[in-house]
Amino acid sequence: xxxxxxxxxxxxxxxxxxxxxxxxxxxxxxxxxxxxxxxxxxxxxxxxxxxxxxxxxxxxxxxxxxxxxxxxxxxxxxxxxxxxxxxxxxxxxxxxxxxxxxxxxxxxxxxxxxxxxxxxxxxxxxxxxxxxxxxxxxxxxxxxxxxxxxxx
Amino acid sequence: xxxxxxxxxxxxxxxxxxxxxxxxxxxxxxxxxxxxxxxxxxxxxxxxxxxxxxxxxxxxxxxxxxxxxxxxxxxxxxxxxxxxxxxxxxxxxxxxxxxxxxxxxxxxxxxxxxxx
Numbered sequence: 001x002x003x004x005x006x007x008x009x010x011x012x013x014x015x016x017x018x019x020x021x022x023x024x025x026x027x028x029x030x031x032x033x034x035x036x037x038x039x040x041x042x043x044x045x046x047x048x049x050x051x052x053x054x055x056x057x058x059x060x061x062x063x064x065x066x067x068x069x070x071x072x073x074x075x076x077x078x079x080x081x082x083x084x085x086x087x088x089x090x091x092x093x094x095x096x097x098x099x100x101x102x103x104x105x106x107x108x109x110x111x112x113x114x115x116x117x118x119x120x121x122x123x124x125x126x127x128x129x130x131x132x133x134x135x136x137x138x139x140x141x142x143x144x145x146x147x148x149x150x151x152x
Numbered sequence: 153x154x155x156x157x158x159x160x161x162x163x164x165x166x167x168x169x170x171x172x173x174x175x176x177x178x179x180x181x182x183x184x185x186x187x188x189x190x191x192x193x194x195x196x197x198x199x200x201x202x203x204x205x206x207x208x209x210x211x212x213x214x215x216x217x218x219x220x221x222x223x224x225x226x227x228x229x230x231x232x233x234x235x236x237x238x239x240x241x242x243x244x245x246x247x248x249x250x251x252x253x254x255x256x257x258x259x260x261x262x263x264x265x266x267x268x
């Protein structure tokens with residue numbers, strides 16, 4: 001027990017007791033599920049371009065909104081979390097994972113009330129995404145704009 | 153052919169995320185945040201547009217495109233209004249995504265009962 005609790009090599013010592021990660025299977029699952037979600041997105045985008053006034057380029061927004069609607073509903077039915085357990089990053093990285101994090105956080109805290117529970121906790125996970133997105137976009141934008149101005 | 157590339161590129165982006173989770177032991181939140189920053193970074197050099205032209209939904213569906221659209225909207229406004237335009241345009245292109253995520257999330261939370 002002494003070697004296990006040794007604070008210097010703790011991470012190294014407990015390694016043998018960790019469950020083994022199957023890297024290849026996890027990546028394969030992520031590839032298949034993530035690819036499938038993007039495939040569905042491509043189909044929705046093509047459908048919007050074909051049947052409505054959207055062009056192939058401008059159909060991106062309604063496509064994302066549709067995927068978010070589907071993912072929110074699946075989260076409500078408890079299906080998306082099961083997909084998430086199977087697919088790992090495959091369901092986390094697509095925009096559906098963003099919607100899932102908002103909906104599931106809102107659902108989880110429903111018992112605390114509509115204002116303090118649902119509305120306050122919605123941004124629990126999505127907040128970091130929006131904050132880092134806005135900060136990085138503004139910083140990169142500042143740099144690019146300054147470089148453009150300097151070059152004339 | 154569009155469908156094949158959307159599947160392959162979208163899948164590969166997710167594989168990169170899975171590797172960050174498994175090999176570098178990052179939390180899901182850290183992975184998603186890095187992807188958003190990476191999307192904005194790639195767009196700063198105009199690279200992400202090339203990926204979208206090539207892979208379609210394979211590039212617009214992953215969360216990297218969120219960072220890309222944030223910077224894209226900011227630059228659009230900035231070209232007209234200068235530095236203040238950055239702040240005006242950040243949410244221009246992502247508005248539909250954020251609004252629908254909040255609206256549907258709120259409605260679903262009102263209607264459904266939490267599971268598990």
